[in-house]
Amino acid sequence: MAFDLKTIEALAPDQASLSAASKLTKLSNWVRLESQEGLLWGECQGSGANPYRVVVDAGDQGYKCTCPSRKFPCKHALALMWIDATTPAAFKTASDIPEWVNDWLGRRRKSGGAAPPASAGPAKSIGEAQAEAETRQEDPAAIAKREAAQKKRLEDTRVSIASGLDDLDQWISDQLRLGLTSFVDAASERCRRIASRLVDAKAAGLAGRLDEFPATLLQLASEERPEAAMRELGKLVLLGKAWRAAPGDAELKRLVGSSETREQIIGDPDALRIKGVWEVLGERIETRKDGLVSHATWLMQMTSGTPRFAVLQDYYPASAGRRAQAFSPGERFEAELAFYLARAPVRALVVERGQAVSGLGWPEPADALADPLAAHLARQNAAPWSSETAVLLPAGRLARDDRGKAWWQATGDNGGIALPLAGDLPEPVFGMTLEAAAGLWNGARLDLLAAYAEHGRLDLA
Amino acid sequence: MNEAERSGLSTMRDCWISGGSALTVAPAEWQALVAGAAAEEHELLLLAIAGQAFDVGFRPAAPKTLTFRPALPTLGLPAVPDRHRPLFRSALKNAADALGKLRVIGLTEARGYVSHPLDWMPSASDLEAPGAYAPWVDWQAQASGKGPVLEELSADNWDDFYPAARRVALADIRRNDPAAARTLLEARAGSEPAEVRLPLIELLRVNLSPDDAPYLQSLASDRSGKVKLLAARFLARIGQNQTGTDGEAEAKELAGFIEPGRTGLIRRRTTYAPKTVKNNAQINRRTELFDLVQLIDLAKALGAAELDLVEAWQLGSKDYADADFARMVCASGSDDSVSALARNLMQADGVYALSILLPRLDAGARRDFARLVLSRGVLDDASLVRDVEAGYFEQPDMLDSVMYKQTRAAIAQRKPDDRSVPDLSLFGYLATPGAARAIIADLTAAGLGPADPSLALLRLNAALSER
Numbered sequence: 001m002a003f004d005l006k007t008i009e010a011l012a013p014d015q016a017s018l019s020a021a022s023k024l025t026k027l028s029n030w031v032r033l034e035s036q037e038g039l040l041w042g043e044c045q046g047s048g049a050n051p052y053r054v055v056v057d058a059g060d061q062g063y064k065c066t067c068p069s070r071k072f073p074c075k076h077a078l079a080l081m082w083i084d085a086t087t088p089a090a091f092k093t094a095s096d097i098p099e100w101v102n103d104w105l106g107r108r109r110k111s112g113g114a115a116p117p118a119s120a121g122p123a124k125s126i127g128e129a130q131a132e133a134e135t136r137q138e139d140p141a142a143i144a145k146r147e148a149a150q151k152k153r154l155e156d157t158r159v160s161i162a163s164g165l166d167d168l169d170q171w172i173s174d175q176l177r178l179g180l181t182s183f184v185d186a187a188s189e190r191c192r193r194i195a196s197r198l199v200d201a202k203a204a205g206l207a208g209r210l211d212e213f214p215a216t217l218l219q220l221a222s223e224e225r226p227e228a229a230m231r232e233l234g235k236l237v238l239l240g241k242a243w244r245a246a247p248g249d250a251e252l253k254r255l256v257g258s259s260e261t262r263e264q265i266i267g268d269p270d271a272l273r274i275k276g277v278w279e280v281l282g283e284r285i286e287t288r289k290d291g292l293v294s295h296a297t298w299l300m301q302m303t304s305g306t307p308r309f310a311v312l313q314d315y316y317p318a319s320a321g322r323r324a325q326a327f328s329p330g331e332r333f334e335a336e337l338a339f340y341l342a343r344a345p346v347r348a349l350v351v352e353r354g355q356a357v358s359g360l361g362w363p364e365p366a367d368a369l370a371d372p373l374a375a376h377l378a379r380q381n382a383a384p385w386s387s388e389t390a391v392l393l394p395a396g397r398l399a400r401d402d403r404g405k406a407w408w409q410a411t412g413d414n415g416g417i418a419l420p421l422a423g424d425l426p427e428p429v430f431g432m433t434l435e436a437a438a439g440l441w442n443g444a445r446l447d448l449l450a451a452y453a454e455h456g457r458l459d460l461a
Numbered sequence: 462m463n464e465a466e467r468s469g470l471s472t473m474r475d476c477w478i479s480g481g482s483a484l485t486v487a488p489a490e491w492q493a494l495v496a497g498a499a500a501e502e503h504e505l506l507l508l509a510i511a512g513q514a515f516d517v518g519f520r521p522a523a524p525k526t527l528t529f530r531p532a533l534p535t536l537g538l539p540a541v542p543d544r545h546r547p548l549f550r551s552a553l554k555n556a557a558d559a560l561g562k563l564r565v566i567g568l569t570e571a572r573g574y575v576s577h578p579l580d581w582m583p584s585a586s587d588l589e590a591p592g593a594y595a596p597w598v599d600w601q602a603q604a605s606g607k608g609p610v611l612e613e614l615s616a617d618n619w620d621d622f623y624p625a626a627r628r629v630a631l632a633d634i635r636r637n638d639p640a641a642a643r644t645l646l647e648a649r650a651g652s653e654p655a656e657v658r659l660p661l662i663e664l665l666r667v668n669l670s671p672d673d674a675p676y677l678q679s680l681a682s683d684r685s686g687k688v689k690l691l692a693a694r695f696l697a698r699i700g701q702n703q704t705g706t707d708g709e710a711e712a713k714e715l716a717g718f719i720e721p722g723r724t725g726l727i728r729r730r731t732t733y734a735p736k737t738v739k740n741n742a743q744i745n746r747r748t749e750l751f752d753l754v755q756l757i758d759l760a761k762a763l764g765a766a767e768l769d770l771v772e773a774w775q776l777g778s779k780d781y782a783d784a785d786f787a788r789m790v791c792a793s794g795s796d797d798s799v800s801a802l803a804r805n806l807m808q809a810d811g812v813y814a815l816s817i818l819l820p821r822l823d824a825g826a827r828r829d830f831a832r833l834v835l836s837r838g839v840l841d842d843a844s845l846v847r848d849v850e851a852g853y854f855e856q857p858d859m860l861d862s863v864m865y866k867q868t869r870a871a872i873a874q875r876k877p878d879d880r881s882v883p884d885l886s887l888f889g890y891l892a893t894p895g896a897a898r899a900i901i902a903d904l905t906a907a908g909l910g911p912a913d914p915s916l917a918l919l920r921l922n923a924a925l926s927e928r
Contacts, residue, residue, distance in 0.1 A: 037911040059910060060877065097912045099547040106555055106914035108880060169505055176504055179480025226478045227515055234512020237505045373520070380517050399527040409523055418523030428578035431533030431600060443516045454535075455578060456543060 002088055003058060003081040005126045011061060012078055013071045018129035024079035027090055031353045033083065035091035040084055041101050042091075043326075044076045047262050049312035049349050050297050050326035054080045055101050064104045066324045068316040082126075099328060157202045158247050161257055164201025165240040168194060172233050180226040187214040187229070192289070199290075205255045206236070209387075211289040219422060220444055228444055232387070239385035250341040255385065265338050265349050272339040276303040277357045278310065280327040281390075281438050282449035282461020287318045297327055298390060298449055298461075299337075299348075300438055302360040307375070307438075309390035310337050310348040329450065329459040332357045343382040346390065362452060365394040365436045372410060372417065376441050388442040393419075396437060398430045406430075408437065408446055422447040425460055432458075462518040466490070470518075473511055483507055531603055534596035538575045545924050550580050552917040557884050560844055563589060564851070564890040565918055571851035572925040588660060592629045599623030616648045624657050632664050639668040647676055655685035662691060671699050678703065690753075697755035697793035700767075712758035715750040718743075719763060722775075733763065734775035735782035744780050751785040755793040771798045776809045787814040791821050800826075807833060816845035824850055831891060838863030840871075843887040852922065856896040859888055860903060873907040882915040889918025894926030 012018045024044060027033070031043040031051055041055040052067040054076045063077040073081075083090055171194045175183045183190060191210045198207035213232055217225050243252045254260065265271055281298040288294055292315045301308040312326075334354030339345035371377070376389040395411040398421070406425060409418040411433065422445035429451070437451035439460075448460045462470075469488035476483040484492065487507050495506040541549045549569065556562040562581075569576065570591045576582070578597070583590035585601035602623060612618055614630035622630065635642035642664065650658050662680070665673055673695065680692035681703045693703040702708075722732045738744050760767040771790060776783050783806075790802050799821045806815040807829065815830055822830065827849045834842045835858070843864070859865055868883045875881070888900055897919045905911045 037905070039910065039912050057910065060880075096544075099551070102547065102551050102912060102914065102917075105910065105912050106551070169502075172508065173501070173504055176477050176483075176508065177480055180478045182480070227474065230474065230477065230508060231512040231515050234509040237509040238513070241509070371520075377517050380513065384513050384516075397529055399529045401524045401528075402526040407523065407527055409527065417520050418527065419521055426579055427530075427601070428533055428582055430530040431578075433532070455533075455540065458579060 003056075003061075003085040005082070005085050007061070008078055008081045008085060009124050009126050011073055011081070012124050013073070015124045015128065017071050017073075017075050017078060018124050018126060020075035021078035021082055022126075022129040024075055025082045025086070027083070027087070029079075030083075030090075033080075033091045034094040035084075036094050036097055039097070039101065040080055040091060041098070042080050042083075044079070045350065045353075046076070048295075048314040048316070049262070049347075050295055050314050051350070051353075052076050053100055053324065053326060055104055056080050056084070058084065062108060066326060100325065103324075157257065160202045161247075162244065164198045164203045164206075165243065165256075167197050167201070168203075168206065168236065168240060171197075172237060175229075175233065180229050183229055184217060184222075184225045187217055195290070202258075203256050204258050206239070208288060208290055208292070209255075210236070215289070216442070224444060231443055235385045235387065242385065251343060251383070254340065260340065262349055265340055266351060268338070268341065271341060272345050273336055273351065274301065274308070274310075274339070275336045276301045276334070277332055277360055278302065278335050278337070279362075280329055280331045281309075282329050282459065283325050283327065284447075284461065285325070288315075291318050292316065293318050295326070298438075298440070300362070300390075300392070302332060302357075302362070304363060307363045307365070307390075307392035309346060309438075310339065311346050311390075312350065313347050329461060330457050332360065344379045344386065362436055362438075363392065365392045370394075372419070373441060376443075388440045388447075391439060391441050391446075393434075393437045393439065396434050397432075398425065398434070400430070408434075408439075408448070419446040421445065429453075429458060429460065434458075462514060466514070466518075470511055470514055473507065477508075483511075487511075531600065533578060534600055536575045536593055536596060538570065538573055538593050540577045541569060541574045541580070541925075545921065546577055546580060548917065548921045548924055549576065551914065552889070552921045553581055555914045555917045556886060560847065561884070561886045561918075563847075564886050565921070566591060566594075568851040568890050568918065568922055569925065572922075574925065588625075592632070595625040595629040598625035614645070616645055619645070619649045628660055628664065631661060632667065635664050635667045639670065640672065643673055643676055647679075655688060658683075658685065659687050659691065662688060665695055669695055669698055671701075674699060674701055677701075693755055694793040697757045698795055700757065700795060702755075702757065708754055708758050709762070711750055712754045712762040715747070715754050715759055716762035718747045718750070719759075721763065730773065731765070731769070732773050732775050733765070733770055735778045735780070735786075738780060747782070748785050751789045752792075754789065756789050756798060757793065759789070767795060768797055768801060771801045772805070774802070774805070776805060776811055776814075783811055783814040784817055787811075787817040791818050794821075796821075810837065812837060812839070812842050812845060816847070819848050828853060832858065832862075834887075835859070835862035835864045838867045840864065840867065840883055843884060846887055846891070849891065851890050852893055854891040854896060855893055856899045859892055859896045860899060865900070869904060869907050872904060872909050875908065880913075882909065882913060885915050886918050889916075889922050892919065892922055894923050897922035 009018070012021070029044055031045055033042040035041070038058040039055070040058060041053070043051040043053055045051050046067060052065055054063070054065045056063045056077055063073045065074045065076045067074050067076055069075070175190070191214050195207040195210045198204070198210065217228055220228055239252070239255060242249070243256045246252060250260070278299040279302055281300050283298070284294070284296045286294050295314040295316070297312040299310045299312065301310070333356050336351040337348040338351045340347040372391060372393045375391050379386055379389045393408065393410070396408050397411060399407050399409060401407060406421040407418045408421060419441065425448065432453040432455060434451040434453050437448055439446050439448040450460055451458045466488045469486060469491065472486040473483035476486055482504060484503050484507065491507060491510050494510065495503045498506055549565070552565045553562055556565055566576065566581065570593055575593050582601065583594045583598050585598060587598055590598060614622060614627060614634065619627070631642055631645065634645065646661060646665070650661050653661065665677070677692045677696045680688055683689050683692065696703050718736055718738070720734050720736045722734060723729050724732050735747075738747065756770070757767050760770040763770060765773070771794065774786060787802060787806070790798050794802070799818055803815060803818050803822060803826060806818070810833070812834060815833070819827055819830060831846050831849045831854070834846055865888065868885070868888075871883050889897065892900060901911070901916055901919050901923065904916065909916065
């Protein structure tokens with residue numbers, strides 16, 4: 001059963017949703033549109049770095065979207081229905097249903113379908129939504145006014161951040177004076193206090209980093225914590241100094257204050273762009289103390305001689321609910337990525353996503369005898385304030401120490417370098433020789449995302 | 462980083478840990494680096510240098526006590542192909558219970574595949590996992606070591622084998638050379654702990670014969686009560702009593718719960734029926750006695766031949782007496798007794814009691830049992846179908862069965878907002894690939910979404926035909 005516009009109109013929570021959905025009916029917004037017997041799904045590139053996955057069941061008008069919107073159905077689900085109603089040929093008939101669609105089907109309540117179309121509430125009109133999309137124009141005077149206000153806001157922000165950084169320096173000095181033992185013991189409370197001050201000073205980037213630091217500390221053994229505190233506080237000092245020297249620097253502004261928008265990055269002629277085949281290594285979806293959910297999707301380029309990584313990073317309110325994965329681990333596709341300006345660019349956005357690709361192997365990791373952390377050193381040289389580096393490790397195995405903690409060690413390097421793992425991994429992986437492994441090294445722990453072994457690609461994220 | 466810097470860094474760290482200034486203890490080169498800055502910044506700049514030194518100047522070293530697990534053994538069957546792994550995971554995830562999971566694993570093995578180790582692995586104590594997984598069961602139990610032995614099991618290399626692999630190897634030997642397996646058990650089983658010894662001796666059920674009697678008699682003095690009971694049951698199956706045991710009193714007590722009678726006008730026959738019991742305590746005692754007493758001893762106490770007792774047992778009584786009797790026949794009855802009771806139960810639709818006999822029935826009788834369950838159409842009976850060959854039933858067996866028709870009707874008659882689906886795992890497990898495809902098409906036509914998760918095992922079944 002296909003959707004009709006009347007049903008979509010009835011399902012829409014309000015006129016604004018219909019108007020927003022109208023804009024998303026352009027097929028260029030959709031990376032994928034597929035269907036199978038009444039089930040429609042697609043991936044829509046929204047304002048975030050990660051695409052939104054949308055699935056709609058035409059049978060009972062059930063729907064699910066991974067976007068954080070609190071409107072139900074959201075504009076993406078409405079747009080998918082709308083495309084089905086007006087351009088059904090846009091949906092490719094799929095032979096297999098993706099796992100994420102299957103997962104949604106499995107999680108649906110066993111009784112009680114989608115909420116019935118709202119019969120009350122404000123009137124909504126598809127025709128009005130289309131007309132709005134076509135006729136809306138920007139007023140030049142309003143644009144000029146907005147730009148002037150924005151300029152002033154930027155200057156105010158710069159002054160405010162500078163003041164916040166002075167407070168941060170003083171706070172760090174206090175921690176050294178009072179002793180790192182007491183800092184480690186009261187890290188949550190102390191970091192929360194200075195983070196609040198930095199939020200007030202519009203240094204949201206730094207505030208978020210400080211808020212998260214106590215959780216990182218707690219993952220370490222108690223004897224490692226003072227040293228980790230020295231490393232992180234030292235990096236904050238460096239970041240503050242660098243920002244004061246170049247407050248207009250895009251990377252530093254982002255790390256200290258707030259990030260650019262998707263449009264700014266896509267429109268920036270200086271942004272590094274790389275076309276190639278990318279593999280999804282894995283995703284990290286974590287709820288932060290400041291109430292935001294950090295959603296990072298790590299990609300590795302398959303077509304480069306040396307390993308190159310990218311991360312698609314989004315933040316959204318935790319109150320919107322835990323978001324589902326935007327990609328399937330191991331998925332490979334052609335894409336052009338635009339990187340945020342940085343000394344060692346990693347954060348990126350997908351400018352254009354092409355076909356799925358199969359058959360390529362991972363890039364060669366460094367020789368087993370070479371330093372597996374060479375990439376981390378290089379990154380620290382370029383951007384010493386950075387905290388984690390994506391690394392591609394040579395053949396190795398996992399083992400446990402006498403406390404039961406997991407370690408990675410290069411094959412044939414007994415007694416040599418071994419990297420402690422951030423968490424535990426499924427037991428079978430401890431019986432495998434990993435031909436190569438990709439993960440994130442933060443100076444103290446290795447967070448493995450994926451690996452290759454005799455059993456094929458292993459999803460470890 | 463030179464030695465002076467290392468030493469200075471260590472002192473600075475100690476200084477900051479306890480609180481205070483590290484300026485005077487910093488390496489001279491670092492002091493020189495910060496000297497140009499304002500005095501209040503010296504400490505901060507030193508911290509930045511020290512933090513960076515920790516990050517890039519040191520390498521984590523392997524602890525001396527790192528323990529590596531043995532290599533995960535490669536199994537004799539290939540892993541489910543990557544393209545079907547999502548279906549396999551989906552089928553496992555949607556399995557309603559342990560039996561549902563076992564059906565996914567069993568069907569997959571019947572199609573010639575094992576799971577990917579990250580999708581499913583048996584636990585160290587999993588005795589129900591198909592034999593193909595035995596090396597993984599043992600691997601799970603090994604914290605370290607050199608891994609499994611790949612030679613044929615013998616008395617000499619007995620200790621080199623881990624329990625699950627040894628059990629699988631011994632089962633193979635028992636099937637092909639029963640005497641050799643018994644000799645191995647005689648030589649080595651006695652030194653194993655009871656929890657290992659019991660499942661090993663249990664393997665004697667295959668090709669059990671009077672040749673095993675001396676060894677089984679020797680187990681009458683085993684230190685484990687469970688092993689003793691198992692040996693007594695095996696002896697009873699071949700028509701012998703365990704010497705030195707006194708089950709007579711219990712057999713007489715159990716006989717007291719049974720009422721001999723006569724039936725037939727012209728040809729008078731003796732019948733045996735359970736007496737009506739008065740309370741739960743009596744039911745429980747009777748159940749207990751059925752577990753303890755061997756069939757041959759009960760027959761003797763009733764003054765009947767074993768087979769006559771089974772043939773004359775009156776089915777259809779209350780209080781699970783048929784099931785208790787079936788459990789006794791399964792444990793200690795001869796093959797003829799098991800067949801006779803199965804035949805009678807099949808005729809009497811005694812599905813639950815019949816399901817108890819499944820471990821002793823051959824593949825054909827097990828399939829007949831599955832057919833009976835399908836034909837009766839009691840949806841709850843689906844869980845009784847165990848140990849039946851996977852992927853055998855063709856399209857007509859399935860689609861024309863009462864159980865399938867009832868399942869289909871339940872789906873077709875659902876209210877529009879009702880997404881509940883009866884458990885389809887029995888169909889997914891029993892069907893041939895063609896039948897699985899036909900069921901998916903038919904249930905979809907009945908209103909089930911083509912991607913409904915409850916179809917996962919059927920879809921896996923259909924997909925795994927493509928080798």
